Every structure is written in C-alpha cells, then in structure tokens.
Amino acid sequence: MSGFHFGHSHTPYAPEFRPTAAVRVPLAWLAPEWKLAAMLALVTGTALMPLAWWPWHTGVVALLLVVVISARLALRPLGLRLLWLSPFVAGAAVASLWHGPTGPGWLTVAVRGGVCLLTVLVFAAVTPFGALPGVLRRVGVPALLVTTMALMHRYLFVLVDESDRMRRARASRTLVRRRGLGWGMPAEVIGRLFVRASERAERIYLAMCARGWK
Amino acid sequence: MHIPDGFVDVKTAVTASALAVAGLGYALHQVRRELPPRKVPLLGLGSAFVFAAQMVNFPVVGGTSGHLIGGALIAALLGVPAAVVVMATVLIAQCFLFADGGVTALGANVFNMAVLAPVVGGTVYRGVRRLIPGVRGQVAAVAFAGWCSTVAASLACAGQLAWSGTVAWSVAFPAMTGIHLLIGLGEGAISALVFYAVARSRPELTTGVAAPAPRGIVGYGLLASLGVALFVAPFACPWPDGLEAVAAKLGFEHAAREPMASPMPDYLIPGVGNDGVATALAGLVGALIVFGAAVLFSRLLVRRELDATKSVG
DSSP states (O other): OOSEEESOOOOOOOGGGSTTSOOOOTTTTSOHHHHHHHHHHHHHHHHHSOTTOHHHHHHHHHHHHHHHHHTTOOHHHHHHHHHHHHHHHHHHHHHGGGGGGGSOOHHHHHHHHHHHHHHHHHHHHHSOGGGHHHHHHHTTOOHHHHHHHHHHHHHHHHHHHHHHHHHHHHHHHOOSOOOTTOOHHHHHHHHHHHHHHHHHHHHHHHHHHHTTOO | OOOOTTSSOHHHHHHHHHHHHHHHHHHHHHHHHHSOGGGHHHHHHHHHHHHHHTTSOEEOGGGEEEOOOOHHHHHHHHOHHHHHHHHHHHHHHHHHHHOOSOSTTHHHHIIIIIIIHHHHHHHHHHHHHHHSOHHHHHHHHHHHHHHHHHHHHHHHHHHHHHHTTSSOHHHHIIIIIHHHHHHHHHHHHHHHHHHHHHHHHOHHHHHOOOOOOHHHHHHHHHHHHHHHHHHTHHHHSSOOOHHHHHHHHHTOTTTOOOSSOOSSGGGOOTTOOOHHHHHHHHHHHHHHHHHHHHHHHHHHHSOHHHHHHOOOO
C-alpha cells in the first residue's frame, strides 16, 4: 500500500503462503505460540536497542541464520521478499539523514529496520498463517476479528486467482485501442471482483448455516 | 505508507497502538450490534477483496504503476465500522504474512490506514452524497473521499515519524503529504471508477449502507481529532525550519529555487502573516479545487441515461 512503485509489481508471494498448497513447513513441531512470542521479543528488542549494543543485533542475525539453515528454508523467495521490501527501509533511512544530531541517525534506523524485516520474514516462513487465528483466539482476541482473519486467509488467493482470470479473459476479448491511461479495464475488473466477493459471501453464509453456525 | 520497524519510538508506538485498539474495538462493538449475521462473512470476503484489489496495477507515466489503497472505497461500500475491521485485518495480515509494515509500527499503521482513512473517507462520502443527489453524487463523493482519506493518513504518518524524532517534520511533511496530494488524486479516480462499475451492474450493493448512528460519528470524530491533535498539531503551528537552518549554515540556501512559478509558493498564501494559518488556508483552497475536479469527473463518467433511469442514490 505504499502508493506508487516501479516496474511490474507482482509481489513474489511464495507458494507456502497459499493455504491449499501442500508445502512442508519447517519447525512445524514448535507451537506457533512460541514462535510468535519469540518473534515479538526479537523485534521489540531490536527496535529499542541502541546501535552501541551491537552484539544484540549480531546475535539476532546469527540466530536467524541458524534457523534458516537448520530449517532448510528456500533462500530464493526469502531473498526476493527481502529485496522487495528493503527500498522502503532504505528510503526512510535516507530521509532520517535530515534530522540532525537529535534523531537516532540513519545507520541505526537502517540496521533496526533491516534486522526486524529479516526476523518477520523468517517467522512468516516457518509459521503457516492458518495457525495464527487459533493462537489469537486463545490469547483473547475478539471472535469476530479472528473469524474475519480466517475467512480472509481462506479466500484471499481464491479472489486473487479470480481477478487474474477475469483480467486475462477481458484482455483476450477486448480488441479496442487503449484510451488515456487505460485505468478503465482494471477498475471494471476490481468492481466485478467486489460483486463476486459479495455473492460468494452470501453463499458462504448459507453454507455456514447449513452446518449449524449460530 | 507502511511504516517499517525501528522508525517509531516507544511513546509514539504506545500512543498510536492505544488509539488503534480503541478505534478497532469500537468498530467491532458497532459491527456486532448493527451488522446482521447474514453479513458477517462479508467482512472476511471484503478483506480478501481489498487485498486482491491492491495487487491490480494501474499504469502511470514512465514505467511506474500504482495501486488502490481502498480505505475510502470500502467505507463507501460497507460503512465505516465494517471498513475499519476490514482494513485492520488486511494490515495485520500484511504485517505478519508478508512483512509489509513493522510489527512495532503496527499500531501506527492501523491508526493511519485502518482507522483514520476509513473514518475520514466515510464521513466525507456521506457529506458529499447529501449535497449532490443521484449516482453522480455518489461517484463524486467516492472520488473526493479517496483523496481526503489518503491525505489524512499521510499527514498522520508524517506526524508520527516527526514525533518519534526519526525524520524532521520539515522533511516528512512535504515529502509524505506532498507526494500523497498527487497519489490521492489517483486513489480518488480509481475508487470512483470501481464504485461506478459496481453501481452499474449491482446498484443495490452501493446503496445498502446503513446510516451509522450519530453516536458513532461522535466517537470516531473524537478518536480522529485526538490523533490529529497528538501527531500533527504540535508541528503544524510553529513551522520548524531544521532543513532551512542546515541549508543556511552550509550556505546553499540560494541554490534552492522554485522549479516553476507557482501561484502559492511554499503552500503559503501571500498576504497572510501566520504560517500555520496560511498553510491551512492553502490546504483548504487545494481541497476545494480537488472537490471541483471530483464533481467534474463524475459528470464526465456517469452518462445521463444511467443517472435518469437508475437514480437510486
């Protein structure tokens, strides 16, 4: 959602994020609660620690590398995500150059941002998102929010695939010259996607009722 | 606009998280009270929709492309409380699933994009719809609401970065808000195009938003103004000139020139003494111009016959 960016922007979403894909999740024996707690502790610690305590930062990176190697994580998607997101960290770090002596300094900001980014990426790679709603429910997050999150995860890639199919079908049938910026067609696809999403929501409600929901 | 980890300090993170939790909790309370059970799956599907819609590219000049943010659009389609829940779910998933936006900055990101953006967008949408009747009014309202919500969220984001001491306000404000004045135009146009596409094929989906209770508006207004008062107001009045001071010290202040003659240099109106008032006035003039553009856009977009036959707004 960071506004505008360059080039073809299909984010390299790794297949293990798709709930339907049968991908072996590394470190699956460790309860997701513990992974979440460890990730939160590492990120909070890194975001607070001044750069003078550099052994902490080195330690966190070393620990993450051990996890990456021992869990035999696929390096390519991890590296792609890191590359994809690092310009935001770098850009903001450059902006903090102008803060003068009172701010934390660009190097601190860049190191903190980079280490936290790697931590969250490794966490996401070893924790299936489908395990998170259960954890959130157990720690007392409202049921409505948890249900929304679980449904979003279930249907996210269904809708992404649906919008890809609609775009392809539309492109293969529309043989008129593009006018202006060409925003009409993608906007129509998104509008149709909303209509289909609401129809699907109706069907899901009926199915949930048929299975005894509420 | 996603703030990464390490960019907000403890006080900003805690304050923004408190505001975000309050806003989300209030929205959940309202949704539970007002939304019929039939519509509960729509929240999850709406979140998946916003996520998928953000992946659709809109080409801009020179190889750049942009995408929809969706806060104002979803507020116009589903109402403000549901939009807050939907946008918060999207941001939480982006944070934990794709590392988009920091974990420690999640509160700040949720407040800017999931509370402030839908509240501002939804309120502006309802206000403009009351002014202009018909589908044209709805489309103009969505376009203007998209711009307003984007600018409001970027203002809060700049304020949080400045309050944390990460980026000086004199850099963060023109960089963030200046760029988002333009990005907001794209957001408004895309939101209006999408909304019109829905209104043409399924008009009942665009008119079924239940009116929020007046109490709800007061609650959200209080939250939004508290956020603005905390994050933006301390900087907006005495215009800090850290960058200008550095420039003067290094002796290159003469190098900075206006790239072209602008009617309101430095966002200031000539003849108005107070900088803060002048900036606010310039903002107001800009908003009026964008509002006029939104009305014109809706007139060009919505053809007469549709407005006459399906005038259901």
